[in-house]
Amino acid sequence: DAGVTQSPTHLIKTRGQQVTLRCSPKSGHDTVSWYQQALGQGPQFIFQYYEEEERQRGNFPDRFSGHQFPNYSSELNVNALLLGDSALYLCASSLPSENGVTDTQYFGPGTRLTVL
Amino acid sequence: QKEVEQDPGPLSVPEGAIVSLNCTYSNSAFQYFMWYRQYSRKGPELLMYTYSSGNKEDGRFTAQVDKSSKYISLFIRDSQPSDSATYLCAMGRDNTDKLIFGTGTRLQVFP
Numbered sequence: 001d002a003g004v005t006q007s008p009t010h011l012i013k014t015r016g017q018q019v020t021l022r023c024s025p026k027s028g029h030d031t032v033s034w035y036q037q038a039l040g041q042g043p044q045f046i047f048q049y050y051e052e053e054e055r056q057r058g059n060f061p062d063r064f065s066g067h068q069f070p071n072y073s074s075e076l077n078v079n080a081l082l083l084g085d086s087a088l089y090l091c092a093s094s095l096p097s098e099n100g101v102t103d104t105q106y107f108g109p110g111t112r113l114t115v116l
Numbered sequence: 117q118k119e120v121e122q123d124p125g126p127l128s129v130p131e132g133a134i135v136s137l138n139c140t141y142s143n144s145a146f147q148y149f150m151w152y153r154q155y156s157r158k159g160p161e162l163l164m165y166t167y168s169s170g171n172k173e174d175g176r177f178t179a180q181v182d183k184s185s186k187y188i189s190l191f192i193r194d195s196q197p198s199d200s201a202t203y204l205c206a207m208g209r210d211n212t213d214k215l216i217f218g219t220g221t222r223l224q225v226f227p
Contacts, residue, residue: 006159104150104165
């Protein structure tokens with residue numbers, strides 16, 4: 001049973017550039033959440049996708065956008081990169097919450113983004 | 117004040133010790149409480165998931181939730197060097213899948 005996979009593993013970009021990160025959810029999961037984890041900090045929620053639509057969003061600027069495909073895989077796009085965007089970007093998959101009950105989220109290994 | 121507070125450590129213990137890791141929180145709406153383990157340069161791995169108050173045990177791990185005190189704990193019995201990692205607490209509310217994480221506690225178990 002394949003878990004959550006992410007690509008690429010590492011990425012180096014310069015300020016002002018754009019980046020696209022990719023995620024394939026765990027088999028059977030149709031909901032994908034993205035988190036940003038700065039060094040020495042806990043993950044911070046960016047947004048969640050379900051049925052190809054953004055369902056929830058955290059406190060991140062519009063430079064952060066995403067997409068979910070019919071096969072449930074997802075992309076995270078970040079435009080106009082800043083030095084402060086350097087972090088580990090984590091994807092988590094789950095089943096959608098039902099009757100208000102949150103399902104367990106399983107994380108991928110992450111993509112480490114360095115902005116120079 | 118952060119919604120979730122967690123001592124970053126590091127916490128260093130000898131092999132075989134009982135480890136206690138804790139988080140406090142301020143939002144009384146939290147109903148879901150999780151503990152994740154994260155090895156260096158890896159993604160978080162779910163260890164324990166608890167809904168509302170109470171205790172949950174899984175092998176060497178025990179999770180406790182005290183909603184009246186807004187305090188959660190993870191106990192690790194017979195700690196092993198392979199338990200050396202960062203332990204993250206995470207919390208969620210009804211009708212949202214957004215998790216709020218603590219900063220993580222770095223644990224080192226030495227032989």
